[in-house]
Amino acid sequence: MIKRLGVLTSGGDAPGMNAAIRAVVLMANAHNIDVVGFRHGFNGLFEDDCQTLLPQHVQHIIQHGGTLLKSARCKALQLPGGPAQAADALHRHQLDALVIIGGDGSFRGALAIAEHYRGQIIGVPGTIDNDVDGTDYTIGFATAIDTALDAIDKIRDTADAFERIFLVELMGRHSGYIALSAGIAAGAEQIICPEFVQLTADNLKTVLSPIRHAQLLRGKSSYIMVVAENSYPGGTTALAQALSDELGVECRACILGHIQRGGSPVGADRILATKLGAFAVEQLVAGAHLMMAGELNQQAVLYPLDKTGDRAKQIDPYLVRWQQLIASD
Numbered sequence: 001m002i003k004r005l006g007v008l009t010s011g012g013d014a015p016g017m018n019a020a021i022r023a024v025v026l027m028a029n030a031h032n033i034d035v036v037g038f039r040h041g042f043n044g045l046f047e048d049d050c051q052t053l054l055p056q057h058v059q060h061i062i063q064h065g066g067t068l069l070k071s072a073r074c075k076a077l078q079l080p081g082g083p084a085q086a087a088d089a090l091h092r093h094q095l096d097a098l099v100i101i102g103g104d105g106s107f108r109g110a111l112a113i114a115e116h117y118r119g120q121i122i123g124v125p126g127t128i129d130n131d132v133d134g135t136d137y138t139i140g141f142a143t144a145i146d147t148a149l150d151a152i153d154k155i156r157d158t159a160d161a162f163e164r165i166f167l168v169e170l171m172g173r174h175s176g177y178i179a180l181s182a183g184i185a186a187g188a189e190q191i192i193c194p195e196f197v198q199l200t201a202d203n204l205k206t207v208l209s210p211i212r213h214a215q216l217l218r219g220k221s222s223y224i225m226v227v228a229e230n231s232y233p234g235g236t237t238a239l240a241q242a243l244s245d246e247l248g249v250e251c252r253a254c255i256l257g258h259i260q261r262g263g264s265p266v267g268a269d270r271i272l273a274t275k276l277g278a279f280a281v282e283q284l285v286a287g288a289h290l291m292m293a294g295e296l297n298q299q300a301v302l303y304p305l306d307k308t309g310d311r312a313k314q315i316d317p318y319l320v321r322w323q324q325l326i327a328s329d
């Protein structure tokens, strides 16, 4: 029987986290469950930084980016004794369950706490990277794509005017979901992400040949390469320099950075966050433990928390083939 539950947002913030907090609080309220929100991710457990969350606290936050509870990465949880200390805090607050809104890193932290915690734990996937198994999409991904797209469209205007080659670096840590999706939607000539190729200074040929081919075919014209972060040693600026040296024309790098994490969540993220936040609470009430509330084929599903970081989810093979086809033309 759940009487009190804790909720926190952890890791990289993602648009839609507020919508997820709102859904958790409103669904808990419908089940007469009290909610305590911990601030600054897991740090809130160590620093006793928390607040009661009532329905009026989550009114009109669905449209806001960021997170009402703040987010952070937490070193203390990774120190020896950290998970036990975090579990003690949950016991002290008499919490029967904890909802963690974050990515697979946060879920690893949750699993570490679970070894010492007597209550139930459930995850809700919130990260712009979409690199979590057990859910087709993570909260924040759709908004990050639209934000990146808006920027790339603008870069296209200036690239067209100057007939320049641009490398636009997008986030994703070690996954290419954002780069592939935004690159496809922007009509980028090339997309470079870890799933396609591991680039080094010695194997630039795969990147150079399509550019040279396009130059032969079209002459001087704008050319946009969307590059997932961590795709090249030294980063995208170094890659732009290496390409400039090889091609003898200036290639410009644009690092989009944290802009991709901000902004009002798009409709798809608000809906996903609402569905998964509400489902997480319902499933806790039904007894779920060490699971993530995800969505597969439009169905809310439970997925084992310890499998969410397996990297089994594949980026769309059809779009990969499409991109390879057009990159060679």
Ligand SMILES: Nc1ncnc2c1ncn2[C@@H]1O[C@H](COP(=O)(O)OP(=O)(O)O)[C@@H](O)[C@H]1O
Pocket: 010, 011, 012, 042, 072, 073, 074, 075, 076, 077, 078, 102, 103, 104, 105, 106, 107, 108, 109, 110, 112, 126, 127
């Ligand atoms: N193996 C682990 N043990 C304990 N805590 C962890 C572990 N891995 C991640 N965490 C916690 O989860 C936090 C968020 O993880 P991170 O990978 O940065 O973000 P995300 O949840 O978005 O993937 C970390 O700062 C850390 O406190």
Ligand SMILES: O=P(O)(O)OC[C@H]1O[C@](O)(COP(=O)(O)O)[C@@H](O)[C@@H]1O
Pocket: 011, 012, 013, 103, 104, 105, 126, 127, 128, 129, 171, 172, 173, 174, 229, 261
């Ligand atoms: O804000 P920071 O700490 O520089 O982290 C940047 C990283 O966070 C992200 O924006 C989101 O990643 P997580 O959701 O896994 O934390 C990554 O795309 C990026 O690599």
